[in-house]
Amino acid sequence: MEAAMEAAMEYVTALPAQTLHAFTKEVFERVGFSPAHAADGADVLLWASRRGVDTHGVRNLKLIYLRLLEAGMFNPNATFSIEHETPVSARVNGDGGLGLAAACWAMRLAMDKAEQSGMAFVTMHNSFHLGAAGYYPAMALERDMIGICLTGYFNGQGAEIGVLPTFGTKPMFSTNPIAVAFPTQDEAPWLLDMATSIAPYNRVALHRENGLPVPAQWGMTDAGEPTADAQLLHKMWPLGGDRAHGGHKGYGLSMMVATLSAVLSGGWDDGHDGDEKAFNGYKQSGDGHFFGAIRIDAFRPVESFKRGMDAMIQAIHAAPKEKGQARIYVAGEIEHETEQQRTRDGIPLTAATVADLKEVSEKYGVALEI
Amino acid sequence: MEAAMEAAMEYVTALPAQTLHAFTKEVFERVGFSPAHAADGADVLLWASRRGVDTHGVRNLKLIYLRLLEAGMFNPNATFSIEHETPVSARVNGDGGLGLAAACWAMRLAMDKAEQSGMAFVTMHNSFHLGAAGYYPAMALERDMIGICLTGYFNGQGAEIGVLPTFGTKPMFSTNPIAVAFPTQDEAPWLLDMATSIAPYNRVALHRENGLPVPAQWGMTDAGEPTADAQLLHKMWPLGGDRAHGGHKGYGLSMMVATLSAVLSGGWDDGHDGDEKAFNGYKQSGDGHFFGAIRIDAFRPVESFKRGMDAMIQAIHAAPKEKGQARIYVAGEIEHETEQQRTRDGIPLTAATVADLKEVSEKYGVALEI
Numbered sequence: 001m002e003a004a005m006e007a008a009m010e011y012v013t014a015l016p017a018q019t020l021h022a023f024t025k026e027v028f029e030r031v032g033f034s035p036a037h038a039a040d041g042a043d044v045l046l047w048a049s050r051r052g053v054d055t056h057g058v059r060n061l062k063l064i065y066l067r068l069l070e071a072g073m074f075n076p077n078a079t080f081s082i083e084h085e086t087p088v089s090a091r092v093n094g095d096g097g098l099g100l101a102a103a104c105w106a107m108r109l110a111m112d113k114a115e116q117s118g119m120a121f122v123t124m125h126n127s128f129h130l131g132a133a134g135y136y137p138a139m140a141l142e143r144d145m146i147g148i149c150l151t152g153y154f155n156g157q158g159a160e161i162g163v164l165p166t167f168g169t170k171p172m173f174s175t176n177p178i179a180v181a182f183p184t185q186d187e188a189p190w191l192l193d194m195a196t197s198i199a200p201y202n203r204v205a206l207h208r209e210n211g212l213p214v215p216a217q218w219g220m221t222d223a224g225e226p227t228a229d230a231q232l233l234h235k236m237w238p239l240g241g242d243r244a245h246g247g248h249k250g251y252g253l254s255m256m257v258a259t260l261s262a263v264l265s266g267g268w269d270d271g272h273d274g275d276e277k278a279f280n281g282y283k284q285s286g287d288g289h290f291f292g293a294i295r296i297d298a299f300r301p302v303e304s305f306k307r308g309m310d311a312m313i314q315a316i317h318a319a320p321k322e323k324g325q326a327r328i329y330v331a332g333e334i335e336h337e338t339e340q341q342r343t344r345d346g347i348p349l350t351a352a353t354v355a356d357l358k359e360v361s362e363k364y365g366v367a368l369e370i
Numbered sequence: 371m372e373a374a375m376e377a378a379m380e381y382v383t384a385l386p387a388q389t390l391h392a393f394t395k396e397v398f399e400r401v402g403f404s405p406a407h408a409a410d411g412a413d414v415l416l417w418a419s420r421r422g423v424d425t426h427g428v429r430n431l432k433l434i435y436l437r438l439l440e441a442g443m444f445n446p447n448a449t450f451s452i453e454h455e456t457p458v459s460a461r462v463n464g465d466g467g468l469g470l471a472a473a474c475w476a477m478r479l480a481m482d483k484a485e486q487s488g489m490a491f492v493t494m495h496n497s498f499h500l501g502a503a504g505y506y507p508a509m510a511l512e513r514d515m516i517g518i519c520l521t522g523y524f525n526g527q528g529a530e531i532g533v534l535p536t537f538g539t540k541p542m543f544s545t546n547p548i549a550v551a552f553p554t555q556d557e558a559p560w561l562l563d564m565a566t567s568i569a570p571y572n573r574v575a576l577h578r579e580n581g582l583p584v585p586a587q588w589g590m591t592d593a594g595e596p597t598a599d600a601q602l603l604h605k606m607w608p609l610g611g612d613r614a615h616g617g618h619k620g621y622g623l624s625m626m627v628a629t630l631s632a633v634l635s636g637g638w639d640d641g642h643d644g645d646e647k648a649f650n651g652y653k654q655s656g657d658g659h660f661f662g663a664i665r666i667d668a669f670r671p672v673e674s675f676k677r678g679m680d681a682m683i684q685a686i687h688a689a690p691k692e693k694g695q696a697r698i699y700v701a702g703e704i705e706h707e708t709e710q711q712r713t714r715d716g717i718p719l720t721a722a723t724v725a726d727l728k729e730v731s732e733k734y735g736v737a738l739e740i
Contacts (some may be wrong), residue, residue: 088458088488089668118458121489123669146634156685165686167695172686182629190629192622198615217615239609239616245568245587246609252562252701255682259552259560263678264516264669270681282685298459299493299634308633311640312625315526315652316535316542325537331622 009054009210012354013370014346020058021046023361023368027061028098030364031069032076037101041065044100048132049347052338053193055202056132058347062356063205064129065098074098074128080105083266087117091265094127096286103130107139107149107291114145114293121148123260125267126286134193134332137181140293141189144302148292152176152254152261154268156282161204163197163236165255166248169224171235175201176257181332183296185306187313191332196254197236204233209352217241262288379424379580382724383740384716390428391416393731393738397431398468400734401439402446407471411435414470418502419717422708423563425572426502428717432726433575434499435468444468444498450475453636457487461635464497466656473500477509477519477661484515484663491518493630495637496656504563504702507551510663511559514672518662522546522624522631524638526652531574533567533606535625536618539594541605545571546627551702553666555676557683561702566624567606574603579722587611632658 021042028038049057068074078097082090090109094102106122113120130136130151137147153174155162162171175195182190195201199218207214208230216226219236227233239250262268267288296302313330321328342348349357354370361368391412398408419427438444448467452460460479464472476492483490500506500521507517523544525532532541545565552560565571569588577584578600586596589606597603609620632638637658666672683700691698712718719727724740731738 084669086488086668091669117487118456119489119491121664121669146630154682154685156682158689165689165698167692168686168698169690169692172689178623180626182633190625192626194619194622198610215614239619240568241615244585245611245615248699248701249562249564249609252564253548255560255700256550256562259679259682260516263552263675263682264666266670266674268678268682269674270677282681294491296634298456299454299461299491300636304636304639305633307640308638309629311652312524312526312629312633312638315524316538319528319535319542320539322537322539328535328538329618330625331618 009206009212009350011348012351014348015370016346017046017050017343019368020049020347023357023366024058024061026366027066027360027364030366031066033098033101037098040104041098041100044104044131044135046347047135047138050339050342051335052342053132053134053335055200055206058357059206059350059353060131060202062360065100066360068128078102082109088113088120090120090122092122092124094124094286094289096126096128099128099130099287099289102127103136103149103289103291104139106289107136107147107293110291110293111140111143111145114295115143118298119292119294122291123265124289124291125262125265127289128287130287130289132193133177133179134181134191136291137179138189138191141181141183143293144183144296146183146292146294146296147181148290148294149179150177150257150261150290152258152288152290154255154258154262154284156284161201161234161236163238163254164251166238166243166251169235173238173251173254173258175199175236176254176261178253178257182309183302183306184309184313185303187310188330188333188336190309190313190330191335193332194239196239196250196257198239198241198250199236201236204230204236210350257290258288260290264290379576379582379720381718382721384718385740386716387416387420387713389738390419390717393727393736394428394431396736397436397730397734400736401436403468403471407468410474411468411470414474414501414505416717417505417508420709420712421502421705422712423502423504423705425570425576428727429576429720429723430501430572432730435470436730438498448472452479458483458490460490460492462492462494464494464656464659466496466498469498469500469657469659472497473506473519473659473661474509476659477506477517477663480661480663481510481513481515484665485513488668489662489664492661493635494659494661495632495635497659498657500657500659502563503547503549504551504561506661507549508559508561511551511553513663514553514666516553516662516664516666517549517551518660518664519549520547520627520631520660522628522658522660524625524628524632524654526654531571531604531606533608533624534621536608536613536621539605543608543621543624543628545569545606546624546631548623548627552679553672553676554679554683555673557680558700558703558706560679560683560700561705563702564609566609566620566627568609568611568620569606571606574600574606580720627660628658630660634660
C-alpha cells in the first residue's frame with residue numbers, strides 16, 4: 001500500500017529476479033558464507049525485491065550486510081546451535097552470523113518440530129538483521145501451517161534512533177515487527193508484516209537515501225518537534241502515535257515483541273550476563289527472534305480453513321469502498337500482485353542501488369550486466 | 371491510562387469487592403447457571419472491576435449478561451465440549467453459553483495441556499462475550515506460563531457499529547482484542563489487553579451511557595464525519611486510524627484476531643455451514659476465541675526470564691519522561707495499582723450501575739446493601 005509513496009522513487013533500470021539472485025548468492029559466497037547460507041540469504045533478499053518491499057531487498061546487500069560484515073559486526077563462519085529444546089520448543093544461538101540464514105535455519109527447525117508435534121516455537125538470540133520478517137511465516141504456507149516471525153531489540157539505555165515508549169523521550173525499541181501468514185485456497189496468501197511503529201526504520205532510511213520528505217506523523221526530531229526531514233527523524237512513534245491516538249498499544253506490542261524475541265531467547269537478561277558483579281549496561285546480545293509454526297489440522301481440516309479464509313477475503317473485497325478507492329486490500333495482497341508483475345518484468349532499481357551493485361560487482365569480482 | 375478520562379465519571383458510592391463478588395455469583399446461580407459457571411463469571415467481572423477496567427466489570431452484569439440471557443441470546447445450561455484435540459491443541463464448542471465461564475474452561479484446558487506438552491492453543495466457537503480478555507492470560511501467570519487470549523468477530527455483510535477495514539466504509543470487525551501476559555519477579559505482571567481499534571467498543575458504550583463526549587479520533591458517524599457524540603460514533607477506526615497514520619496495521623491485526631478466533635475455531639467458514647446449497651449470509655456462529663499457554667521453561671529457566679522482565683521494566687521506569695509526565699508505565703501497571711487500591715477501598719460505582727444493581731437485586735431476590 002506504499003505504492004503512491006514509492007512512485008516518487010526514481011527507477012533507472014530493471015534486472016530479472018534470477019540474475020539478481022545468482023549475483024547475490026555468489027557475492028555472499030565470495031565474502032565467506034557457505035553455499036547453503038548464501039542461498040538462504042539470496043532467497044530472502046530477492047523475495048522482498050520481487051514483492052516490491054524494496055526497503056528489505058537487494059538494496060540492502062551492500063548497505064547492511066556487506067558493510068557491516070566488513071566492519072566486523074558479524075561472523076561469516078557462524079554455527080547455529082540449539083541450547084535447549086523440547087518437542088515443541090527450542091532456544092537457539094545465532095552465533096553472531098548472517099541473520100538471513102540463521103532465521104531460515106530456525107524457522108525450518110520450528111516447522112520440522114511442528115510437523116511432528118502440531119506446533120512449535122523457536123527463540124533465537126545472538127543473531128543479526130533477518131531482512132523481511134514476512135519471509136519466514138511465508139515458508140510455512142506450503143506446509144499448510146500458520147507461520148509467525150517476530151524480531152526485536154530493546155535498548156535499556158536508549159538509542160539515537162528508534163521507537164519511543166508512551167510518555168518517554170528516549171527511543172528504546174527498534175521497530176520490532178510482527179509477521180504472520182495464513183494459507184488460503186484461491187486468494188493470495190494472507191501475510192501481515194508490520195513494524196509496530198507507524199513506519200519501519202528501513203523506510204525512513206530509504207526516504208533519507210532518496211532525498212524524499214517523510215510524513216510528519218512518523219516521528220520527531222531529537223528536540224521532540226514533528227519533522228518532514230528524514231535526516232532529522234530520530235524519535236519514531238509507536239503504532240497509534242501519541243497516547244490520545246492509542247500509541248500506548250503500539251508501544252505495548254513493541255514490548256511484547258521484544259519480550260518474546262529477546263527475553264524468552266536469553267538475549268536480554270538482567271544486565272549481568274550471569275555475573276552479578278559486572279553490570280553490562282543493559283546490553284542485549286544481538287538481535288532476538290521468535291519463530292512459530294502451527295499446523296492448521298491441529299484444529300480443523302486444512303481445506304475448510306482455506307475455504308473460510310477465501311470467503312473472508314471475498315467478503316472484504318465485496319464491501320463498500322471509500323470515495324476514490326477502487327479496492328479494499330487484505331494483508332499481503334498488493335505484494336503478491338507485485339511479485340507476479342516483477343517476476344515477469346524484472347526488479348526495478350534506483351540509481352543508488354545500481355551504483356551499489358556495480359561497486360559490489362567490481363570489488364568482489366562477480367560479474368553483473370546492468 | 372484512562373485515568374484522566376475516567377475522572378469525568380461520577381461515582382456515587384463504593385462497595386467491597388467481596389460483597390459484589392458474592393452478589394454477582396448468587397445472581398448468576400439464580401438465573402440458572404451452575405455454581406461453577408457462576409463462580410467463574412463473578413471472578414471475571416470482579417477482576418475487571420478491581421483493576422479499574424469498569425467497562426468490563428460488574429457494570430455489565432445487567433447490561434450485557436442478564437439482558438441478553440433474558441432475550442434468549444444465550445444458553446444457561448451450556449455444556450462445553452471438545453470437538454478435536456491433540457496434546458498441544460483443541461477446537462472446542464462453547465454451546466452458546468456464558469462466555470465468561472466457557473473461556474475459563476478453555477483457558478484451563480490450554481494450561482493443562484501446556485503443563486504436559488510445553489505449550490497449547492485452544493480455539494473456541496459458538497461462544498459469547500468473554501468479558502475482559504486480559505483475565506485469561508492472567509490465569510497463566512501463577513503457573514509460570516505466558517498467557518494469550520484473542521477474541522474476534524467478523525461480520526461478512528457489515529455491522530451497524532464496528533471497526534472499518536482500511537479504505538472500506540462499512541464496519542466489518544468487532545474491536546477484536548489481543549491480550550498477553552508475561553510473569554515478572556518483583557514488578558507488576560506485564561499484561562497487555564488492547565482492542566485492535568483505537569478505542570474498545572465498551573468504552574464508547576460507557577461514554578454514551580454517562581453522556582460524555584468521545585475524542586474525535588475514535589471514529590466517525592454513519593456519514594463518515596468525525597464526531598464527539600458517543601451516540602453517533604458507528605464507524606470505529608482500527609488502531610492507527612487512517613492509512614497515512616498506519617491504520618492498515620490495526621486492520622491487519624483485527625483480521626489476524628478474527629482468523630485465529632473464528633476461522634481456526636470453525637466459527638467462520640465459507641458461509642454454507644457445510645451445506646453447499648444454503649448460503650447463510652456469511653454468518654459467524656457466535657463469538658470466536660483463541661487461548662494460549664506457553665511454559666517459560668520450554669525456553670529458559672523461569673527465574674532468569676523473570677529477572678529479565680524486571681530489568682526491562684526498571685530500565686523503562688528510569689528513562690527520561692515527557693514534560694508533565696511523572697512516570698512511564700508498562701502494560702498492566704496502572705491496573706495493578708488500581709487493584710491494590712480498590713481491594714482496600716472498595717469498587718466505586720456510578721449512579722447508573724447502582725440503579726442497575728438495585729433492580730437486579732429486587733428482580734432476582736438477592737440482597738445487596740447499597
